[in-house]
Amino acid sequence: MSADPSTRRGIPDATVARLPEYLRALHSFSDDGIASVSSEDLAVATGVGSAKVRKDLSYLGSYGIRGVGYDVDHLAYQISFALGLTHEWAVAIVGMGNLGRALAAYRGFATKGFRIVGLLDQDTRLHGQVVAGLPVRPMADLAGLVGEGLAIGVIATPAESAQDVCDQLVSVGVRSILNFAPTVLATPPSVVVRKVDLSTELQILAFHEQRKAGRAVTLAEVSS
Structure with a gap:
C-alpha cells in the first residue's frame, strides 16, 4: 500500500x-x-x-x-x-455470520471506492457457499488475495476469534483493519486498526437520552 x-x-x-x-x-x-x-x-x-x-x-x-x-x-x-479514494481499494471480510453477510451485501462499498475481493471464514461448513455473489473461502486463501492486491481486512467475527483472525491478516501483510468484534486487538505499530463497536455507541446514546430526560441518578440512589 x-x-x-x-x-x-x-x-x-x-x-x-x-x-x-x-x-x-x-x-x-x-x-x-x-x-x-x-x-x-x-x-x-x-x-x-x-x-x-x-x-x-x-x-x-x-x-x-x-x-x-x-x-x-x-x-x-x-x-x-x-482520503486515498481516487483509486479502488480491495477489501476482504472475515466472518460470515449475520454481520459479515450484511456487510458483504452492502452496495455502498462499491460507490465509495472499495471492492470486496474475498469473503472468508474458518468454518469449513461455509466454504463454497455464495454470499452476495462471492464464494466463502478458507483462511488459507488470504495470502493469495494479498498477492492480488488485498489492502484492507474487515473482521466480523465473534470476540473470541478476532485476535487470531487479526494475527492471520497481519502475517500475510494486511496493514489496515476494520474491526467489528467487541474486543481490543493487539497489533504491531505498522498496522492501523479502526474499531466499530455498536454496543458502545448504543450505550453512549443511552447516556444522552437519560440526560435529556432528566433521569440522571446518583450512585447513592441506585444503591438505596
Missing part, C-alpha cells in the same frame, strides 16, 4: 475523521446541482463549526474564494485524494 496522502500532508487525525462527512455533504450538494458552497453551508450540513471547517480544509490547501466559497466538485476531489 502506498503512503496515505493524508499522512504525507500532515493532516491531524481529528481532521481526517471529519473529512468523510464533508465529502458526503459535498456529494449531496453536487447531486442538487450546487456548484459552490461556503464554510457555513458545510457547517450546517455536517454539524461542524464553520471555523473548524475552514481550518480542516486549510490542511488540504483549500481556502475558498471570498464571496464565492468552495468549488464543490474540486473540493470533493481534494478530499477524495487526501
